[in-house]
Every structure is written in structure tokens, then in C-alpha cells.
Amino acid sequence: MNEILLTLFNGISLGSILLLVALGLAITFGLMNVINMAHGELIMIGAYVTYVVQNIFVNYVPEQYFDIYFIVAIPVALVVAAGVGMLLESSLIRFLYHRPLDSLLATWGVGLMLQQLARTIFGAPNVGVSSPSFLDGGLTIGSLLLPYSRLFILGLAVVCLAGIYIYFYRTANGRRVRAVMQNRQMAECLGVSTRKVDVITFAIGSGFAGVAGCALTLLGSIGPTVGTAYIIDAFMVVVVGGVGALFGAVAGAFGIGFFNTVFEYATNASIGKVLIFLLIIAFLQWRPSGFVSSRTRSLD
């Protein structure tokens, strides 16, 4: 019983990590249809921002406030990654909106450049951040121990999701974004500045990649290639969930997270990965457009 509950929790936890990683991509790839191969590098930027914030706190802030660094790092990572995304959009991606193959290659190149940049600035060896002390240990329920860091990531994913939902479905800006994505010409006719919407939307997607990078520092080390490990998973989540459907990504993330954990528990990590890919292929045969198929004109 305990093991089943633990596996269930692990599945949800993995799902929440995947969701965080994929949320930004669900916006840039899902809504805007930009195949952004540099998404992994935006995640990396978020992770390195956390590292830098930590070092600033170590050097300039009294020790008793050290733990706050992580809370500070999240919005900073969001802003920095969003800034990089904004720069990327206005200097490169806006010329490539109707050329998916070109944007794939261009963003991939940008990704390599960002990796090399990180290598130049921070060195090739990976760096680590020490988790804030309030995330040490875990919550004990019966004989079950749920690590605080995992719970924190789960909470962060929920908060991010709620934030994105409110922005896209409850604000005037969000309504404009959806209008532009659904019918660009019509939105333009009605006086929406589509350029502005494009920049802002891409920046938001990039910003959430930064938040994901921040969260990943709780799990492992930070290196120039940390993002590449997650980029495949992120695309998987968006495709399984349904391109263009924000909430499909939620289903995709938790579905993949849960089955991956179960398969890995039943077999081992390598075979588990094979099984999950097989399952995804079979699923896409059955539902080629993912869990939630959105019927918008933008995808035609």
C-alpha cells in the first residue's frame, strides 16, 4: 500500500516537473507555433540565474537571510529569461513566423550559442546550488515521507499554471493574445497590435522556462547542457497534450509522469524510458492531435 502511494506521489512529482518544463513551450510552441529549440537553453538560463543569485546572497547578504535567495531567484529568473526571450523574438523569430523549418534551425543555432556562452562565462564543469534549508527534509504522512523540495515544485507548477490561466483567460491582454492566435487578420482589423502581442507572448513563454530552470536546481546540478536533457520531454508533453491547448499540457505532463514512474518501478530506468516512448507512439496513432484537440483556424 505504502509503495503504491509512494509511486503515485513520485508520478505526480515527475509530472509536475514535466509540466513546469513544458509550460513555457506550451505557449511558444503550442499557441504561437514556433518550434523553439532554444527552449532548453532558456531553462538553463533560469538555472544559472538561480546560481548567480545564490552567490550574490552568499557574498553580500547576512547569513540569516540566505534562504530567501531561492524565493528571490524565481522572479529574477522569470524576468531574465523573459528578457532573453523578448530579445530573441524581436531580433530573430519575428522574421520566421511562417517558416517552421527555418525557425527550428535558427533557434537550434541560438541554443548552441547560448550553451557556449554559458560555458565561457561559468566554465565547463557543472555547478550546484545548495537548497534553502526550509526545503530540507520532508513531510511525513504515516510512514510516507514526501520531500519538501518535491512538494515545492508541485506547488510552483500549480501557481504557474494558475498564473497563466488567469492571464490568458481572465485579462484583456490574454484575450488579445488568444484573438491574435486564432485569427491574426481579424484581430489586426479590430485594432490589436499583433507585433506587441507576439513579443509579449513569446517573452511570457520564455519567462516560464526560466522558472522551470530555477526549480530544476533543487533536483540536480547545473551545466550548459542541462536544458537539452529536458527539451525532448517538453516537446513530448506538448504534443501528447495537444498543440494549441494549454490544458492538454497538464494532462500530457501528468500522464507521462505517472506512466514513466510506474514503468520504471516495474522494470528499470532504461526499459521504462523505452516503454513510455512506445506508449506515446501508440497514443499518437490513436489520437494524432493529442489529448485535447483544439479546433482553431490558426493550425490549418
Add this chain to the structure above:
Amino acid sequence: MKKKNSILLFVIGLIASLLVACSAADNAANADDQQDTDAEAEETNSESEDSSTDDGDTIPVGILHSLSGTMAISETSVRDAELLAIEEINENGGVLGKELEPVVEDGASDWPTFAEKASKLLEQDEVATIFGGWTSASRKAMLPVVEENNGLLWYPVQYEGMEDSPNIFYTGAAPNQQIVPAVDWLLENRGTDFFLLGSDYVFPRTANAAIKAQLEDGEGNLVGEEYTPLEHTDYNTVIAKIKGEEPDVIFNTLNGDSNVAFFKQLDDAGITSDDVTVLSVSVAEQEIQGIGADVTEGHLTSWNYYQTTDTPENEDFVSNYQEEYGEDRVTDDPIEAGYFGVYLWAQAVEEAGTTDVDEVKEAAKGLEFDAPGGKVKIDGDNQHVYKTVRIGEIQEDGLIDELWNSDEPVKPDPYLETYDWASELAESLSDVE
């Protein structure tokens, strides 16, 4: 139309992700170009400066480690140690009166790249020897290349054994100098229920096959065995299995960044060194810096050298290394093995009077050197070295304190021929080769 579009996008995404995997190789190619121009620049410099002396007044030596990718965390510092040794040798007059000229290449944590770069070093740069490699996969990739070209490779890392190439000198530990004594010590001091955890490639699998045979022979008990892909970062499931099996000891052969994720998440799950002993054979001082001493404190390692090892040679070595590369740098076993490997080669060349591979190999037999970790001696039969075994405990400051040592250098036995329980194992594993 819509469906086709999204499938197309998906396929494109997949292809692109494969391309990302290749990017490491591309990086390496760039580094390569740069290296060429550097080397050329140096050549022209030295030619113009020393035009009075004979040509060929330097001896090119290759250094081939992963300077990018998942193994860079470990391998860059070995490169640094090898460069330090070369610099020291050059300051003391070089080898055969000639300066050593390092040619550095990046293996990029990608095994085919190692083979490619090794043949480039041997055929194009005509280096006298190569110092390089870390993972067994990289060594196995370079092995046919150095054998074909009758080159020399000095491999500085502990490994799984079952190999003795005539063109490779192994300055890291053979299994009987690291793994076998560690298992014996654990059985005696920490308990009999073993859980084996490793990255999914040749070293952990071979090492664990040997450990299983040893446990069967002793009173040990195998409660679990798990392998995860290199670069795996989610250990929750493995940790859940560990919780279920309640082992006394986790024998950890994970390599690279996975260690960071594993130790962090083990600590998050509330499992400390009081609950279970993790003994790692690929985690040394350098890796602990990346993992964090707070989550590894109290766990064990098995090596032949620690930064804290108490020899006069080590005092000099540590201070020279830190002076060259910074006070915050640490030294560890593969760093030391890379360092003294350069000295052993230089000594053998001096003895042979030439850099000719066959004569150097002949001269190297039985050579001794006072390395930072104590006296080492090349075994003439299998080209491994005699080394002292040391089991240590990770301290709060990230350094490792010795708990036990073997008192004297242990004779290398890569095929575990002196152990009865390993006889069948050696046969079956050599067959696989």
C-alpha cells in the same frame, strides 16, 4: 490538414532533438580547429625563436579528455593536472633535452569523438603518447585506434578490469585495488545486504558482475540492482526501491552528473549515512564539490589517493596544483593518476633514450615513482601499476578522511586471477570481448 501539420511538427521536433545530441561533436570540431591554429601559431613562434637549434626540439604529447558535456565536471581537472606535470617537467629541462608540447583535444563526452580525436592525434599531430580518457566507453573507443597505430595511451581512471592492451598503461586502480577490497571491508564493517546502483554502461555492469560473484562467495546478500541511463536525473523511483529493500550498503557506480541528482534526492528523501552507507567508486573530492558536501557527508569512497593523504610529495603536489589553478580547487585520485602518469612516461622515455613506443614500453617495466599517493610501480606484465588501497569517509568540508588502507602497494590484477570466485567471471567476460 491540421493533423498532418502537427505530426509534421512533431517529427521535425524529434529530428531536431537528435541533432542536439550531435551538437557536442560539432563543438568538439570547433575546438579542434582552434587547437590547430593554436598549434600552428606556437610552431611558427618556436621556429622563429629557436631557429639555431635542430628542428624537432619539442616532443608533441596528446591530451584527450572531455572538456564539454556530462563528463567535463571530472575530466577537465585531470587535463589540468597533466598540463601541470608537463609544465613541471619542462621547467626541469624537459625530456631528452626537449620540451614537451601538449596538444589538447576535446572528447566531448562522446565515445566516437574519442576514437576520432585519438587517430587525429596519432596520425596528424604524430604525438609521442596520449594521456586521456575517463569512462570505460571512451577507453574502449580509443583502444583499437592506439593499437592500430601502435601508439601509447595513459589512462588515469579506476576501471572494471578485464583488459590489458599492449598499447595502454593503466594508472588508475584495477578492480582488486579498489572494488574488491571495498566490498570486503563493507562486509566486515557495515553489513551484508548490498544494493547495486550504476549508470547503464560497461564499467558499472562489469564491476557489478564481479561484485555479485564476490558476494556469493562471501556471506553477502544482493537485495537489488539498478541501472540508469547516463545523465538520468530523477532518482525518486530508484530511491523508492531502496526504501523497500532496506539494504545495509549501496554500492554506487553512477558516473557524472547523475551522482548529484542521486545524493540530493536521497538526502531529500530523509535517508542519511546513518541509515545506509553509500560507497561510491566514481565520486572523489572533485565531484563532491559539485554534489555538495552537505548531502554526501558520512558516506564512503574507495580510492588510492585523497587530497588529505599524508606524504611529502602530496604536500608539494596540492600546493602546486592550487597555486596554478586556484585555492578553491581540490585534488583527487584520477587527478593524481593523470599527474604521475606523465612522470612515469617521461621517466620511461629518459630510460629508453627515445620516444619509440616499443622501447618506451620495455623501459617502463618495473619503473617506480614516488607519487603524491605513495610509491607506485609499473607491473611489467599487464602495464597497470601497484597502488595502495584507501577507504575514506566524506567530511563536512568536502574532503575525504582515510578510514583504512592496505599498508603497502597492492599488485594489480585486472583479470582477478588470484580470486577463485572470479575464475568463471573472467572467462565469460573475456568471451564477450
